[in-house]
Amino acid sequence: LPTDSAALKNILLKFKSSLSNTAALSNWDGKSPPCNKEEDNTTLNWKGVFCSNGYIRGIQLPNMGLKGTVDLTLLVDLKEDLRSLNFADNSLQGPLPDLNIFGALKSAFLSNNQFSGNIPDDAFKGMGSLKKLHLANNTFTGPIPKSLTNLSNLIELKLQDNKFEGRIPDFQNPKLQVFNVSNNNLVGTIPPSLSKMDPSFFTGNKGLSQSSQATPTPTPADSGSNTKNPESESKGTYTLTIVLAMVGSLLGLAIIVAVLFILCRKQRRKTTLSIETPLPSNLQKKTGIRETDRPSNSSSEGSVGAGGSTRDKKAAESTKLSFVRDDREMFDLQDLLKASAEILGSGCFGSSYKAALPSGHMMVVKRFKQMNNVGREEFQEHMRRIGRLRHPNLLPLVSYYYRKEEKLLISDFVDRGSLAVHLHGNQALGQPNLEWATRLKVIKGVAKGLGYLYKELPSLIAPHGHLKSSNVLLNEAYEPFLTDYGLTPVINQESSQDLMVAYKSPEFLQQGRITKKTDVWGLGILILEILTGKFPANFLQQGKKKTDVDLANWVNSVVESRDNNISDVFDKDMGGTNNSQGEMMKLLNIALACCEAEVEKRLDIKEAVEKIEELKERDGEDDFYSSCASEADIKSSRGKSDDFAFT
Numbered sequence: 114l115p116t117d118s119a120a121l122k123n124i125l126l127k128f129k130s131s132l133s134n135t136a137a138l139s140n141w142d143g144k145s146p147p148c149n150k151e152e153d154n155t156t157l158n159w160k161g162v163f164c165s166n167g168y169i170r171g172i173q174l175p176n177m178g179l180k181g182t183v184d185l186t187l188l189v190d191l192k193e194d195l196r197s198l199n200f201a202d203n204s205l206q207g208p209l210p211d212l213n214i215f216g217a218l219k220s221a222f223l224s225n226n227q228f229s230g231n232i233p234d235d236a237f238k239g240m241g242s243l244k245k246l247h248l249a250n251n252t253f254t255g256p257i258p259k260s261l262t263n264l265s266n267l268i269e270l271k272l273q274d275n276k277f278e279g280r281i282p283d284f285q286n287p288k289l290q291v292f293n294v295s296n297n298n299l300v301g302t303i304p305p306s307l308s309k310m311d312p313s314f315f316t317g318n319k320g321l322s323q324s325s326q327a328t329p330t331p332t333p334a335d336s337g338s339n340t341k342n343p344e345s346e347s348k349g350t351y352t353l354t355i356v357l358a359m360v361g362s363l364l365g366l367a368i369i370v371a372v373l374f375i376l377c378r379k380q381r382r383k384t385t386l387s388i389e390t391p392l393p394s395n396l397q398k399k400t401g402i403r404e405t406d407r408p409s410n411s412s413s414e415g416s417v418g419a420g421g422s423t424r425d426k427k428a429a430e431s432t433k434l435s436f437v438r439d440d441r442e443m444f445d446l447q448d449l450l451k452a453s454a455e456i457l458g459s460g461c462f463g464s465s466y467k468a469a470l471p472s473g474h475m476m477v478v479k480r481f482k483q484m485n486n487v488g489r490e491e492f493q494e495h496m497r498r499i500g501r502l503r504h505p506n507l508l509p510l511v512s513y514y515y516r517k518e519e520k521l522l523i524s525d526f527v528d529r530g531s532l533a534v535h536l537h538g539n540q541a542l543g544q545p546n547l548e549w550a551t552r553l554k555v556i557k558g559v560a561k562g563l564g565y566l567y568k569e570l571p572s573l574i575a576p577h578g579h580l581k582s583s584n585v586l587l588n589e590a591y592e593p594f595l596t597d598y599g600l601t602p603v604i605n606q607e608s609s610q611d612l613m614v615a616y617k618s619p620e621f622l623q624q625g626r627i628t629k630k631t632d633v634w635g636l637g638i639l640i641l642e643i644l645t646g647k648f649p650a651n652f653l654q655q656g657k658k659k660t661d662v663d664l665a666n667w668v669n670s671v672v673e674s675r676d677n678n679i680s681d682v683f684d685k686d687m688g689g690t691n692n693s694q695g696e697m698m699k700l701l702n703i704a705l706a707c708c709e710a711e712v713e714k715r716l717d718i719k720e721a722v723e724k725i726e727e728l729k730e731r732d733g734e735d736d737f738y739s740s741c742a743s744e745a746d747i748k749s750s751r752g753k754s755d756d757f758a759f760t
């Protein structure tokens with residue numbers, strides 16, 4: 114039980130060196146102690162290492178690009194201390210690490226990696242404290258280990274998107290609420306003990322069928338018909354008396370239960386009404402979204418494994434939200450529909466609503482109208498892919514709702530709303546304008562988020578596809594979050610060409626092409642919008658109409674004209690000192706290089722991001738005219754993406 118910081122350091126450094134691609138753990142360098150000794154509060158000296166009172170309680174390394182195998186035996190000395198392990202969203206390989214070394218572990222998150230192989234039946238033996246186990250989206254094979262079935266504290270078990278085979282063992286865990294084994298190779302029937310689980314937890318297992326009903330309790334009528342054997346007949350009168358007595362008691366009990374049930378429902382309706390009355394505008398009323406199709410409507414889709422008639426099952430499934438993240442508060446569609454809601458705005462694809470969950474957390478529900486480009490399976494797969502993305506400048510997708518005729522994407526509400534409102538609406542509202550430093554911070558965040566999308570979604574030609582100022586949201590600290598990204602594969606083709614920003618790029622308008630540099634063009638336009646404070650008018654136009662009043666054209670015309678002063682293009686409201694004007698000019702130059710109409714001459718994403726990252730956030734000592742280019746420089750450098758006047 115090492116509270117000695119030298120020992121802790123050694124343990125962690127050994128563990129780090131057993132992994133590969135550990136750039137994210139650069140502050141695990143042994144310079145500072147991993148835990149502050151005898152500190153009351155949780156400390157986080159080393160990235161992802163959570164300490165309490167000098168003991169390591171959690172190692173949480175999600176989405177850190179880690180590779181290699183995980184040798185938990187190197188952490189054996191922490192076996193009594195560790196309460197949580199999180200290695201989710203990395204590229205870790207090999208068999209399931211030896212989790213059962215840590216008897217006091219409460220949560221283990223290993224989803225979204227490349228762990229593989231069979232898991233021994235006793236892999237979770239002795240882990241009575243375990244509450245949450247997430248192994249989703251790996252390539253585990255073989256049977257579901259039996260040692261999971263008697264973990265009395267287990268609440269969440271996520272094994273979906275693996276290759277588990279065989280039958281589902283009988284889970285008797287009293288606290289189990291989430292048991293997701295969808296998309297595996299399981300066979301047989303769903304054990305009765307799990308038949309109350311959300312049916313979507315079992316989908317995608319070809320050989321799995323609905324729960325075999327528990328052996329039905331014999332009814333009095335059954336008992337009567339069974340009394341045909343001679344032995345029973347001899348006891349006939351006695352049995353009949355007992356049966357009648359039982360029927361009597363059961364009837365009595367049933368009447369009491371029915372009365373209680375009716376009373377309870379009345380009470381609940383009263384409470385619900387009294388809560389809802391002051392909030393007449395709930396999401397359902399605002400949108401008319403229905404929880405499910407009525408049985409007469411046969412258009413709900415999909416099949417599920419458990420309980421009830423096929424129609425019931427389909428209806429049940431169509432009321433479910435699908436969560437793409439493990440780390441979020443779960444809620445139902447019903448919670449959202451009942452929530453008081455306000456419309457945030459309507460865009461090309463539908464409207465967005467802000468809705469308050471019962472917990473008070475604000476969510477945004479975006480209702481998409483043109484999202485039928487792919488079928489259910491492909492849609493779900495794509496949403497899962499988007500759900501795996503993790504970046505400080507991406508607004509995470511939390512969950513989605515899929516029905517053939519209704520698609521909702523649900524994410525967090527971001528406090529300060531969209532960049533578009535701050536650039537174009539604040540003046541009208543009498544609010545202060547965004548100053549230069551904030552604008553630069555926003556651009557840097559957007560560029561980083563976009564760079565990440567290119568890395569993580571290489572199969573998409575336009576990984577964002579809809580980059581514009583209303584799809585950049587700002588939090589309290591004006592940190593930007595990209596939203597509506599990665600949707601090109603699921604948006605109907607005709608609509609995307611009409612409505613999405615990517616399809617308004619010069620290469621699409623002129624040659625009907627989308628290229629890997631299309632999002633770069635979107636970034637360039639966004640930067641010009643931020644620098645000039647002018648709205649790019651062509652986004653509003655539908656279809657392939659070519660417009661000359663394009664923002665890039667206007668900036669170009671100012672830059673190229675001898676009669677104009679370049680500084681006229683900048684939004685006067687963003688302020689900034691002479692020193693910052695140097696960075697503004699550099700940024701203008703970068704934006705114009707991103708807006709090259711000729712794709713070949715345009716910057717690629719890597720170059721664009723690198724150049725943006727080099728910009729100085731604080732005013733340096735540089736003087737605008739001494740260290741930065743003159744207007745003549747910027748004019749002469751136009752069109753040469755690799756020739757930067759200021760870099």
Ligand SMILES: Nc1ncnc2c1ncn2[C@@H]1O[C@H](COP(=O)(O)OP(=O)(O)OP(=O)(O)O)[C@@H](O)[C@H]1O
Pocket residue numbers: 457458459460461462463464465477479508524525526527528529530531532579583584585586596597
């Ligand atoms: N999560 C969110 N938090 C805060 N505001 C949001 C959120 N999502 C969207 N908004 C804002 O709600 C408004 C409507 O957004 P919506 O996405 O429906 O349309 P849009 O972005 O204007 O157009 P499009 O449909 O083409 O994306 C916009 O001002 C948008 O910035």
